[in-house]
Amino acid sequence: xxxxxxxxxxxxxxxxxxxxxxxxxxxxxxxxxxxxxxxxxxxxxxxxxxxxxxxxxxxxxxxxxxxxxxxxxxxxxxxxxxxxxxxxxxxxxxxxxxxxxxxxxxxxxxxxxxxxxxxxxxxxxxxxxxxxxxxxxxxxxxxxxxxxxxxxxxxxxxxxxxxxxxxxxxxxxxxxxxxxxxxxxxxxxxxxxxxxxxxxxxxxxxxxxxxxxxxxxxxxxxxxxxxxxxxxxxxxxxxxxxxxxxxxxxxxxxxxxxxxxxxxxxxxxxxxxxxxxxxxxxxxxxxxxxxxxxxxxxxxxxxxxxxxxxxxxxxxxxx
Amino acid sequence: xxxxxxxxxxxxxxxxxxxxxxxxxxxxxxxxxxxxxxxxxxxxxxxxxxxxxxxxxxxxxxxxxxxxxxxxxxxxxxxxxxxxxxxxxxxxxxxxxxxxxxxxxxxxxxxxxxxxxxxxxxxxxxxxxxxxxxxxxxxxxxxxxxxxxxxxxxxxxxxxxxxxxxxxxxxxxxxxxxxxxxxxxxxxxxxxxxxxxxxxxxxxxxxxxxxxxxxxxxxxxxxxxxxxxxxxxxxxxxxxxxxxxxxxxxxxxxxxxxxxxxxxxxxxxxxxxxxxxxxxxxxxxxxxxxxxxx
Numbered sequence: 001x002x003x004x005x006x007x008x009x010x011x012x013x014x015x016x017x018x019x020x021x022x023x024x025x026x027x028x029x030x031x032x033x034x035x036x037x038x039x040x041x042x043x044x045x046x047x048x049x050x051x052x053x054x055x056x057x058x059x060x061x062x063x064x065x066x067x068x069x070x071x072x073x074x075x076x077x078x079x080x081x082x083x084x085x086x087x088x089x090x091x092x093x094x095x096x097x098x099x100x101x102x103x104x105x106x107x108x109x110x111x112x113x114x115x116x117x118x119x120x121x122x123x124x125x126x127x128x129x130x131x132x133x134x135x136x137x138x139x140x141x142x143x144x145x146x147x148x149x150x151x152x153x154x155x156x157x158x159x160x161x162x163x164x165x166x167x168x169x170x171x172x173x174x175x176x177x178x179x180x181x182x183x184x185x186x187x188x189x190x191x192x193x194x195x196x197x198x199x200x201x202x203x204x205x206x207x208x209x210x211x212x213x214x215x216x217x218x219x220x221x222x223x224x225x226x227x228x229x230x231x232x233x234x235x236x237x238x239x240x241x242x243x244x245x246x247x248x249x250x251x252x253x254x255x256x257x258x259x260x261x262x263x264x265x266x267x268x269x270x271x272x273x274x275x276x277x278x279x280x281x282x283x284x285x286x287x288x289x290x291x292x293x294x295x296x297x298x299x300x301x302x303x304x305x306x307x308x309x310x311x312x313x314x315x316x317x318x319x
Numbered sequence: 320x321x322x323x324x325x326x327x328x329x330x331x332x333x334x335x336x337x338x339x340x341x342x343x344x345x346x347x348x349x350x351x352x353x354x355x356x357x358x359x360x361x362x363x364x365x366x367x368x369x370x371x372x373x374x375x376x377x378x379x380x381x382x383x384x385x386x387x388x389x390x391x392x393x394x395x396x397x398x399x400x401x402x403x404x405x406x407x408x409x410x411x412x413x414x415x416x417x418x419x420x421x422x423x424x425x426x427x428x429x430x431x432x433x434x435x436x437x438x439x440x441x442x443x444x445x446x447x448x449x450x451x452x453x454x455x456x457x458x459x460x461x462x463x464x465x466x467x468x469x470x471x472x473x474x475x476x477x478x479x480x481x482x483x484x485x486x487x488x489x490x491x492x493x494x495x496x497x498x499x500x501x502x503x504x505x506x507x508x509x510x511x512x513x514x515x516x517x518x519x520x521x522x523x524x525x526x527x528x529x530x531x532x533x534x535x536x537x538x539x540x541x542x543x544x545x546x547x548x549x550x551x552x553x554x555x556x557x558x559x560x561x562x563x564x565x566x567x568x569x570x571x572x573x574x575x576x577x578x579x580x581x582x583x584x585x586x587x588x589x590x591x592x593x594x595x596x597x598x599x600x601x602x603x604x605x606x607x608x609x610x611x612x613x
Contacts, residue, residue, distance in 0.1 A: 032423060033420075033421060033422070033423045037420060037421075038420070038421050040420070041416075041417055041420030041421050042421070044416075044417070044420070045417055048408065048409065048410075048413055049406065049408055049409075124406075127406065127407060128401060128403075128404045129404055129405065129406035129407075131371075131400040131401055131404040132400075132404045132405050132406065132457075133406075134369075134370075134371060134389065134393075135369075135393060135397060135398045135399075135400065136393055136418065136421050136422055137390050137391065137392075137393040137394045137421065137422060137423070138390060138393075138421050139389075139390035140389075140390075142390070314386075314389070315373065317366075317371065317372070318404075
């Protein structure tokens with residue numbers, strides 16, 4: 001069954017392209033695939049390969065809702081107690097489980113992002129599938145960017161979506177319980193300020209989880225593209241070594257302090273110190289954040305790490 | 320334009336020289352068998368051609384530099400670099416979706432057609448398939464791509480004979496059409512002999528023998544000599560002699576066919592026997608003499 005039966009049986013040394021082949025390739029598909037489509041499918045590949053990206057936060061959201069459902073038994077009592085308090089205390093009491101839910105989901109996706117990055121360029125070499133991926137017309141740049149987009153774009157947006165839905169379900173449950181027990185739901189809705197809470201969450205996710213942590217993720221991706229074994233160890237050892245050398249040589253710990261500041265979310269760079277990210281009382285300081293050198297230095301370092309990871313992927317073979 | 324053109328292609332891993340300055344030219348429409356012992360440099364040569372490894376020297380594949388233009392080159396080149404390199408987590412349907420999503424020359428209907436002839440379930444994950452089925456799946460993906468060059472590196476290693484036979488039959492019947500070029504590196508020489516148009520022996524990083532099958536058939540003769548004529552046959556300076564079925568089998572190069580025929584049953588030597596004759600004992604010297612003879 002020759003599928004190319006219309007091909008002319010030309011001389012094997014014929015250097016010109018067969019006419020029928022040109023026609024076939026035009027009929028088959030457009031010869032150019034837009035970069036956006038390649039990127040879309042590359043990201044789809046990552047979601048298929050690392051399903052924990054969405055399973056882990058969804059599972060945590062399910063647990064939160066389950067726990068919250070049980071806790072609604074005491075909700076009418078809490079609401080009655082809250083009515084005796086001043087508005088700030090009221091808010092604290094009502095918003096607490098919502099903040100807790102958001103923090104828990106964010107923590108989960110952060111852990112997922114770290115483990116994802118450490119495996120992203122390591123796993124495909126370990127299981128030799130890099131030979132398959134490299135047999136397709138997808139550049140190393142495209143591949144590395146699609147992998148970097150998981151912690152920088154996909155996970156923050158996913159965290160946002162899952163958190164907002166979870167909190168909304170919590171709010172609906174509360175409304176049903178509070179309303180069912182004959183109490184007014186007005187306090188609940190006004191003190192929670194759902195839309196404001198969601199926007200603050202989005203700001204926090206973009207500012208901290210995507211932009212501020214970008215160099216961290218880029219470093220992990222670089223290590224995963226470089227290490228021949230134990231990427232987890234290699235990710236931690238160089239910073240530790242730099243810290244130790246600095247301590248012994250100069251008896252200072254600036255590098256360590258810098259890392260702690262970076263890992264701690266650079267709180268003072270994003271918002272006023274000492275405030276919870278979703279607290280509506282928080283004073284957002286986006287201009288301060290965008291003008292902080294720490295952000296831009298971090299992004300420059302992230303770009304350099306990613307460029308190195310792209311270059312590295314070209315050289316890397318299965319291990 | 321030649322499909323593959325290399326000049327002074329060299330690659331060393333530390334002190335080990337994998338490719339020792341090879342020159343190579345593969346025209347379009349050929350099926351080339353790359354044959355050599357383990358560690359001869361076959362895989363390194365193919366990896367260089369596919370842009371998977373850096374090299375020294377000049378190399379053009381379909382007019383492109385494979386090392387710097389791998390992604391563009393892969394629109395026109397397919398390869399199966401090893402058995403079972405498909406990601407184990409992927410479902411058959413996901414693999415089809417993905418390749419259709421990123422490859423401009425992938426014909427999904429064609430791939431589905433090839434898969435329909437197998438027992439592979441569309442919903443299965445690669446990890447659930449047998450080794451033979453993974454190879455069938457990979458071949459179905461690759462054959463549905465309208466590529467100009469297909470490179471296969473030990474594509475059937477470890478598969479049973481039915482899968483191996485089916486693999487090469489599919490390639491010949493459903494894929495090869497004289498405008499495409501196929502390069503195969505394998506140890507299982509006997510099975511692909513009838514498929515090839517050209518062969519190339521590679522040893523210690525050098526191409527030691529390079530010949531088309533037609534030339535091979537006209538130039539090399541193997542004769543199973545009648546016992547009483549062994550001495551006469553040896554006087555004609557065979558390039559190799561071995562024993563089989565209690566008789567001497569002598570291999571001649573560029574000999575007078577009629578004269579040889581009088582000595583016994585004449586046939587074209589198998590690639591494997593020729594390989595042993597050329598590279599068997601004193602591989603280095605004899606082989607480098609053989610180069611250019613054909």
